[in-house]
Amino acid sequence: MKNEIQELYLSNKAKIEQEVKQLELAINKNSFYRLAVILLGGAALFYSFQLENLLLVLILLFALIFLFAFLVNRQSKLEKRSDYQKALLAVNVNEIEIENKGINIYDNGAHLEDNKHPYSADLDIVGAHSLFELLNRSTTKSSIAVLGSWLLQDAKRSEILMRQEAASEMAKDMNWCQDFQAKLLSNLNQKLDVKSFLATYFQSDDFAFGNSFMRLYVKIAPFFFLSTVILAVFIPAIAFLPVIVGLVHILWPMVNGGKISFFSSRIDKVGNLLDSYAASMELVENRTWTATRNKELQERLKIVGSSDSVSQAFKKLGKLINNLDARNNMMVGTILNLIFLWDFKQVLAIVDWKAKYQADILESFDTLAEVEALVSLGTWERNHPDWATPVILEALDTPLQAVDLLHPLIPTAKAIANTYTNEDHEIALVTGSNMAGKSTFLRTLGINAVLAYAGAVVPASSFEIPIFHLISYMRIKDNLNESTSTFKAELDRMKFILETVAQRPDSFFLIDEMLRGTNSVDKYLGSRAIIKKLISEKGRGMVATHDLQLSTLADEYPKLVKNYHFDIQVIDGEMLFDYKLKIGECKIFNASMLLKGIGVDVEQGRN
Template structure:
């Protein structure tokens, strides 16, 4: 199955590269033709001067401007297709990299890493070699934020089920998914503040003085100048009138330069970006959706004609940017008061459409997050959708559950906590698999409660809040010792158990920063405190005395262990969890391997 997926991505990348080459050649052809038109414009000026015929330049400029605009449009269309197929190739190559080496061109979510979060750091949710890096396919800033929100807090059951339904539909539309990613890839390197500036610009009116009068005159101006030019051709004495009208038009535009500059400052380079987003919105709107969540998001866009409106704004801004070509800008403003016309049109658009734009971009963020949690369903078809239980006690049952970030052959395990309240004590040797198992259960639960498939053959889980106590370390900047850091984490865990709903804790080797006696007594006291609060979770430890709590609380504490086999002095790990307590430890053997003989008392 994985080989088929790799072949699909390889073939799709090759096809995209071929299409990009075809469209690159077409764009280059139209670029050469544009140079020819520009040369003809210069030649028409030369003929006008040499023959002293104003009519030659007037007729030539109108025709050549029309030809130039058509060539710009055609070249732009082919350049957009070229860029789209190049991005589509990158999308397919990225999936090959992700499956092969774990590399990802999208953000690894380092900005969301937080050692003080309930579980983000301990379970490798964000940052290099994290769950976020594995699945993230969000290019926009808001899309990245939305995915982080979903991974850093569990959703409620209705939301999880809606996301599962949406993910199943997206997983069956992998080509559509990749095409949407290609349309959005530009946003990965776009200035994060650009859209924020756009939203502020749309909310703030320009208050152009005399807007109505200017708008009316701008509509009449080309007719006035056109009549004057015709008169100048027929009666050369009227040439001065045509020149006066053209200069007057330029003067009116110049008098409003400060207002034009305000619009131009925000609009700079955003026209192309908006055109790109219009394609994204259209892609979502035009796809037939069945799932409740996907269809609901798309319907919001359709109701507001989002793609059409965004495209219209992008075109208006692009038209305003025509003045960046000095010759074209002078001619357009002389004939049409071009800049004023576009500024007024943009203001009218703002008044009609600004209310719904931010909501529309939030919908893109939702789709990017859904696409990201759909990645496991596409790339790892042996993963499964968990059943979300609704039980009075805690439910976390899994068959053949494995860690999704382990590449190559994973060792899977079964685990069962079915509508119960209990604490599982997991003992075992160093490197036998205790910590990995805790992280395996934790990270898959995070996936499950975000609405994603999990790395297991089957899983049933109730909505719970994971709180972990695993990677405890000192902090020199905060003058915090390891033991103080452990106490702070314990305090957070105990407060969460008392104040947060349905906490499931993962504790790996409590109180490492103190002596063995205090460690045992402190760990025992903490676990008994958790039992008294009906706390539920797992505690991994090397301390066999902790396992004796099962004798004292047989209805609440369960013992599990990971062991090793020692054959001819060699340690063999099977990384399989078993019922009971560990009897074999390996610290002495590990020390012996580095030349330290522990000996016997």
């Protein structure tokens, strides 16, 4: 089934590439028509001036203006269609690249890295080559934060189940999801946080613009100007009147140019982004949802006491901002001000928009962020149709059950499935040979638990897990900036583990080779004491170690500790790894063979 999904992406890619080519051809033709209107229209106007026929001049002028405006508008629509198709192409190409090369155009969450987080750094949750890098399909800063919180923070069972249902509904509708993604792709790598920007902007003094006279005159300005033009045609003696009115219409905005420029320079930078928000919100509003969470999010996009939806409000603001941008074209801006007092008209409309919609608009960013994060989960599920939806268990003491569990960051062709349950013990003590798979298995269980709590599918035949508070002790390093040695860093981390287990009965720890920064005797005695401390605190979790002597703890605590191991097969002097979890302590170790492989003979060390 996974291959079928990839074939669908490839088919989409081919179709969209053909559509983009056709649009590019249409855009080039339209550009030629615009140039022709400018050159031929200019020549026609020059000829009409020679005839000294004012009526003919005016007819030609307005005809050229409207024809040019039509072509500009057509160009804009063609370019928008082209941009959308290119975005849709990028969405499909990205899915192909992720599958083939593990490269994702979306943010990898590196800014969310925190070495003091309970498990993030140890389980490769965020940053380069992480779970977030493969999972994320969010472009907006708010949505990246939401998806990050789902992977890095505890969640209630009810919330997880709603995410599962919502993401599953989206997974079944690839066209809708890709349409949604394409409309928001312009936000990709966008440094500006639109929500924060608008929140600050709405509080600006810029909105104290205009007065009652300006508002009244702006409404009648085009009728007044056109009336003077018509009068001038029939009464040549007052031909100067439209000239005076036109000059007023042009000079008045210029006098207020500082205020208008300050106004537009701050708001026009988000005009196109708002269009993308409006289009994506409209998709959410117009779809018929069945999942509870999706219906709730759709309901949140309604504006109380108004027939308008949030997407309509965004469209209005985006249109007003883009209209105001017309002033940046000197010729177009002059003509629009000449007839409509365009700058004033748009600024006043934006002021009115703010008064009507401000209260509802900011909340919609949070709603959209969650939808975008759910699209990430839905895409993840669609791309892995054979993976399992985790069963989130209600009772903390219900056994964890993982059947054929794989690591999601290891290619399926290379990953080895393992089955595990803690139904007859609280702590799994995993011993084994070097490079046999102990650490990877701990990370496999941990990262799949993170996926399950986020609401995503996991690579397993089945996965049942209570809601644990995950904590880990794996990649412990020294820190020169903090003058912290490896052993001190280990002590600090272990202190955190012990305190968390003591304070939170729902903790589940993953400990890999503790106290490696000290001598072998203290390492063994310290490790033994720590495990006993965890047992006394009724802790749950896994401990991976090379200290085979620690396996005797299973004899001391037969109902609480159980031995597991990863071993090797040695055939004709060659080590073979099967990376399979087995019950019992390890009997075969391979350090001496690995050292011999780099030219170090352990036997010489005995002499």
